[in-house]
Amino acid sequence: MLEVLGLDAQMETVYRGILRQPxxxxxxxxxxxxxxxxxxxxxxxxxxxxGLLAPSRxxxxxxxxxxxxxxxxxxLRRQEEDLARRQHELAIGKAAAARxxxxxxxxxxxxxxxxxxxxxxxxxxxxxxxxxxxxxxxxCLSIMPGGAQSQASLDASRPLDEAAxxxxxxxxxxxxxxxxxDPATLAYAQWTTEKGGEVRTSPVLPPRLxxxxxxxxxxxxxxxxxxxxxxxxxxxxxxxxxxxLFEQTWETAVPLGAARKRAPEEGITxxxxxxxxxxxxxxxxxxxxxxxxxSLRTVRRQMxxxxxxxxxxSRFEAGLKAAHRGWx
Numbered sequence: 001m002l003e004v005l006g007l008d009a010q011m012e013t014v015y016r017g018i019l020r021q022p023x024x025x026x027x028x029x030x031x032x033x034x035x036x037x038x039x040x041x042x043x044x045x046x047x048x049x050x051g052l053l054a055p056s057r058x059x060x061x062x063x064x065x066x067x068x069x070x071x072x073x074x075x076l077r078r079q080e081e082d083l084a085r086r087q088h089e090l091a092i093g094k095a096a097a098a099r100x101x102x103x104x105x106x107x108x109x110x111x112x113x114x115x116x117x118x119x120x121x122x123x124x125x126x127x128x129x130x131x132x133x134x135x136x137x138x139x140c141l142s143i144m145p146g147g148a149q150s151q152a153s154l155d156a157s158r159p160l161d162e163a164a165x166x167x168x169x170x171x172x173x174x175x176x177x178x179x180x181x182d183p184a185t186l187a188y189a190q191w192t193t194e195k196g197g198e199v200r201t202s203p204v205l206p207p208r209l210x211x212x213x214x215x216x217x218x219x220x221x222x223x224x225x226x227x228x229x230x231x232x233x234x235x236x237x238x239x240x241x242x243x244x245l246f247e248q249t250w251e252t253a254v255p256l257g258a259a260r261k262r263a264p265e266e267g268i269t270x271x272x273x274x275x276x277x278x279x280x281x282x283x284x285x286x287x288x289x290x291x292x293x294x295s296l297r298t299v300r301r302q303m304x305x306x307x308x309x310x311x312x313x314s315r316f317e318a319g320l321k322a323a324h325r326g327w328x
Contacts, residue, residue, distance in 0.1 A: 026040050132210075140211070140213075141246045145206070148179060158191075205249065205293075275306075306318060
């Protein structure tokens, strides 16, 4: 009952026993209380430390119990003093942290100008994403092109995504269809859906995009050169346009669990159709693979299968036959 004041059950038993019958040695106290002599001695020492036992004026070397009124009031006063000291230390710590943050802000090369911040380096981007994710209130929208995501990227994202999803944040993400062929990225996407997020895929995606609560967006400065860093912006016009881009992409994507079927009347998948369009536009195999998030080898294998299905001996003939069938 007195644990909140620092007395455990054993100490309280010893204190009650001495209050009932102050006289008697350690062995007698142990017998009366059903404790060992060692337990009684430990309890007596702790009660002295708490001020609930004081030297006796009648018995030399003896102890007398301090009345509960005086003793427990002293414990309460001591706890209040400890609480005030901790609050003072907390206030000092907060002030020191504020000064440190201000000092670090002055040293940081990534500074905000007119609602936009250029983030240079993976550490700067990761730090900003951590702050934005912790501050999420409603939703997070993301477009993740490039097919297979690096293991380092997945490992860095998992704790942030997990914390947000556990808080009930609505998370919608669009990956490229090619992630279905990468076990690690596919497992991560499936884990996201199990945690309550929504994931869709599309054969071709716009550049990488993250939008937090429709008020802040993070996009690459140059999608072709990630080393240039990312742009974090809260400019309403830019964020609104990026949200529209996401919603348009989301509407044309398919849920992760949906099978990539080939319609019997068409005889071609979405990925194959996009590949044909990209190559027909004059894009190289390598560039088309980058847009689709697949390897050069995969592009050539898919194109070879298409040519065989179309019974074409050249890519030019394949293009003509594909157009004749309405695939282009």
